[in-house]
Amino acid sequence: MDDKPHFRNVALLWLLSCVIMVPIVVFVIGPGLPPGNGSVQASGQVTDNTVLLAVATPVALGVLVYMAYALWAFRERTPEVVLDGPPIRGNASVQFWWLVVTTVLVLFLAGYGSVRLLADGSGGGQGPNPIAVPSPPKGTSVLPVQVIAQQWEFTYRFPTYGGVQTRDIELPANTLIRFNVTSLDVIHSFWAYELGVKADANPGVNNVAYVTTKGPLTFHVRCAELCGVWHGYMFNTGTVVPRAQFAAWITQQRVQYAPATKNLPPYSRTYFPPPLRRGG
Numbered sequence: 001m002d003d004k005p006h007f008r009n010v011a012l013l014w015l016l017s018c019v020i021m022v023p024i025v026v027f028v029i030g031p032g033l034p035p036g037n038g039s040v041q042a043s044g045q046v047t048d049n050t051v052l053l054a055v056a057t058p059v060a061l062g063v064l065v066y067m068a069y070a071l072w073a074f075r076e077r078t079p080e081v082v083l084d085g086p087p088i089r090g091n092a093s094v095q096f097w098w099l100v101v102t103t104v105l106v107l108f109l110a111g112y113g114s115v116r117l118l119a120d121g122s123g124g125g126q127g128p129n130p131i132a133v134p135s136p137p138k139g140t141s142v143l144p145v146q147v148i149a150q151q152w153e154f155t156y157r158f159p160t161y162g163g164v165q166t167r168d169i170e171l172p173a174n175t176l177i178r179f180n181v182t183s184l185d186v187i188h189s190f191w192a193y194e195l196g197v198k199a200d201a202n203p204g205v206n207n208v209a210y211v212t213t214k215g216p217l218t219f220h221v222r223c224a225e226l227c228g229v230w231h232g233y234m235f236n237t238g239t240v241v242p243r244a245q246f247a248a249w250i251t252q253q254r255v256q257y258a259p260a261t262k263n264l265p266p267y268s269r270t271y272f273p274p275p276l277r278r279g280g
């Protein structure tokens with residue numbers, strides 16, 4: 001081994017690359033990360049993605065800087081004599097710091113993830129008894145919307161508006177929405193991308209996902225669980241609209257679907273298994 005200060009050189013190069021790259025990740029790349037700022041939970045996911053990427057950046061830079069340094073500093077200058085370097089095995093200092101750094105990183109990520117999940121549910125399905133229930137914006141109350149998946153479409157039922165079931169989804173702005181997600185047949189997944197919501201839709205299960213809408217927005221709903229041949233066609237385009245516009249829309253839907261509503265089974269958390277038909 002030569003007596004050049006290789007460790008110090010690599011450490012300094014790594015530090016320099018971190019000083020350049022971490023702010024770029026946080027302030028330039030971070031704000032453009034998915035799923036955008038369509039809801040409070042979606043913005044939270046952008047923050048989380050930024051934090052995770054910022055934590056991963058020094059790790060990735062450590063690997064890349066060392067690799068580039070080793071290629072340059074330890075290259076064989078006389079090709080006819082190919083020598084191996086000294087083994088790193090048994091280096092107590094490297095082993096110790098490897099364990100400390102990786103343990104701290106993993107514990108931080110576990111803690112951060114748990115805290116963020118408990119803050120507002122993060123837009124994920126929490127099962128029938130959610131632990132994380134966000135509070136609605138001041139002066140408003142939660143709006144329950146049932147998402148009913150079936151091969152191959154989503155429909156939406158509004159228990160506080162006469163149990164009307166609609167084919168499209170419109171939501172009021174600046175409102176806490178409680179999605180009660182279920183399925184009539186096989187497994188599906190309700191994925192409202194711009195809202196930052198993804199929740200499994202399973203038959204016989206009431207899966208609750210919370211989202212707090214922001215301003216007017218167009219969002220895309222897709223099924224995110226392979227559910228049969230027309231899985232790829234199982235999508236909707238939804239909108240978040242001002243509260244008055246939502247009130248007008250839901251009134252119009254109640255009138256339009258009144259003949260269908262009276263033939264629907266009463267509102268229930270699940271509709272599976274379907275009732276047996278007599279004489280069928």
Ligand SMILES: [Cu+2]
Binds near residue numbers: 150152187223226234
């Ligand atoms: Cu599906």
